[in-house]
Amino acid sequence: xxxxxxxxxxxxxxxxxxxxxxxxxxxxxxxxxxxxxxxxxxxxxxxxxxxxxxxxxxxxxxxxxxxxxxxxxxxxxxxxxxxxxxxxxxxxxxxxxxxxxxxxxxxxxxxxxxxxxxxxxxxxxxxxxxxxxxxxxxxxxxxxxxxxxxxxxxxxxxxxxxxxxxxxxxxxxxxxxxxxxxxxxxxxxxxxxxxxxxxxxxxxxxxxxxxxxxxxxxxxxxxxxxxxxxxxxxxxxxxxxxxxxxxxxxxxxxxxxxxxxxxxxxxxxxxxxxxxxxxxxxxxxxxxxxxxxxxxxxxxxxxxxxxxxxxxxxxxxxxxxxxxxxxxxxxxxxxxxxxxxxxxxxxxxxxxxxxxxxxxxxxxxxxxxxxxxxxxxxxxxxxxxxxxxxxxxxxxxxxxxxxxxxxxxxxxxxxxxxxxxxxxxxxxxxxxxxxxxxxxxxxxxxxxxxxxxxxxxxxxxxxxxxxxxxxxxxxxxxxxxxxxxxxxxxxx
Numbered sequence: 001x002x003x004x005x006x007x008x009x010x011x012x013x014x015x016x017x018x019x020x021x022x023x024x025x026x027x028x029x030x031x032x033x034x035x036x037x038x039x040x041x042x043x044x045x046x047x048x049x050x051x052x053x054x055x056x057x058x059x060x061x062x063x064x065x066x067x068x069x070x071x072x073x074x075x076x077x078x079x080x081x082x083x084x085x086x087x088x089x090x091x092x093x094x095x096x097x098x099x100x101x102x103x104x105x106x107x108x109x110x111x112x113x114x115x116x117x118x119x120x121x122x123x124x125x126x127x128x129x130x131x132x133x134x135x136x137x138x139x140x141x142x143x144x145x146x147x148x149x150x151x152x153x154x155x156x157x158x159x160x161x162x163x164x165x166x167x168x169x170x171x172x173x174x175x176x177x178x179x180x181x182x183x184x185x186x187x188x189x190x191x192x193x194x195x196x197x198x199x200x201x202x203x204x205x206x207x208x209x210x211x212x213x214x215x216x217x218x219x220x221x222x223x224x225x226x227x228x229x230x231x232x233x234x235x236x237x238x239x240x241x242x243x244x245x246x247x248x249x250x251x252x253x254x255x256x257x258x259x260x261x262x263x264x265x266x267x268x269x270x271x272x273x274x275x276x277x278x279x280x281x282x283x284x285x286x287x288x289x290x291x292x293x294x295x296x297x298x299x300x301x302x303x304x305x306x307x308x309x310x311x312x313x314x315x316x317x318x319x320x321x322x323x324x325x326x327x328x329x330x331x332x333x334x335x336x337x338x339x340x341x342x343x344x345x346x347x348x349x350x351x352x353x354x355x356x357x358x359x360x361x362x363x364x365x366x367x368x369x370x371x372x373x374x375x376x377x378x379x380x381x382x383x384x385x386x387x388x389x390x391x392x393x394x395x396x397x398x399x400x401x402x403x404x405x406x407x408x409x410x411x412x413x414x415x416x417x418x419x420x421x422x423x424x425x426x427x428x429x430x431x432x433x434x435x436x437x438x439x440x441x442x443x444x445x446x447x448x449x450x451x452x453x454x455x456x457x458x459x460x461x462x463x464x465x466x467x468x469x470x471x472x473x474x475x476x477x478x479x480x481x482x483x484x485x486x487x488x489x490x491x492x
Contacts, residue, residue: 234283
């Protein structure tokens, strides 16, 4: 995008000729509520460089035509106090020195994480610029929707710190401007509906309705009626005429979650609607115009479903014009702690515990958990930890999670709580079990062995056991129950 002018509403000028990187940075700035304009060439920025301009200039070193350092020199000649940040590739790191000598305030070595960019910009933005607003992959319960939806859902906001999620959101930004059908894939709990709603709100249909339907939650006998509507008397129990989801979403977006669960008979009818842009209610032969943008989602592999004959190939290709895959939480580890902090702020507010924070042991263990339930599981665990914690810090023991397949080796010893009475670190008592953990890579068995050993040493006295282990009585009860259910002998 080339913009002819810049004013106080656009405090950041970005110059980058690589389309993917430019779009990724643009997403990062947008998510952090930083206004900006983008350019592909340095020459198009020159007319903007007028005395008194309040902005931050971010430019790549290698550009078509004039390079970033030449732009830097010309910019500082016109605006001596202008903050300029130069981006260089790792192989060109020495050029950063040249940029600093020429007057650059800072530099970024590519590839860099979004936090680095935002932190540098925050140093030099004009004081009048609005403060950065933290955002999250989950919808905030206190936010106000831009328009009324079927379920009156709040406007979703997005946390995207990890490069994997930034890349995903860049694809969302690209497709949101069109009416192209989107297929969102990803495991349960990754935030597929949040992303779908985000695409709607950033599209030209944002002022229209956003209607969501979970295809797996509706019995097959009712799904057709709910989706396409019905006339009075069209079937037993149809006491009045009812519009379907397609009609309700006219002029907006229809989100079909768990599309892989739709029965074959309805798949054929859905395909006709997508092709003809017309819908017929049950019991009626009169077509109704359906100006609807379709976003579908599934946690299944639809290509495998097609091969197995359980999903229509033609419908699959109609829906998957623009596929978007949301990475599992453990594959975007950079988002774990920001999300945890977001959920903590949400739930501590609910109970009036504004002073509650995540302690170091919790911060250490969270990135090492595999998160099979993804963002939804993280939210639930933080909510539970807020209720379990009686002190000012949530520790690892309040999370009640077990590291079965750590992503980065074993849990660091300092993530395990010390016994406040004797100062003994639990990890020091695990020497017998470390060999087992190393060979089996199973911290669950290590933890279980240690807890049961401590219980045996104190004669089954749980009060003494929790003092030694450094966990809550509730956490101990929970773990012993799980051990018993798994077939291990546990003394009452």
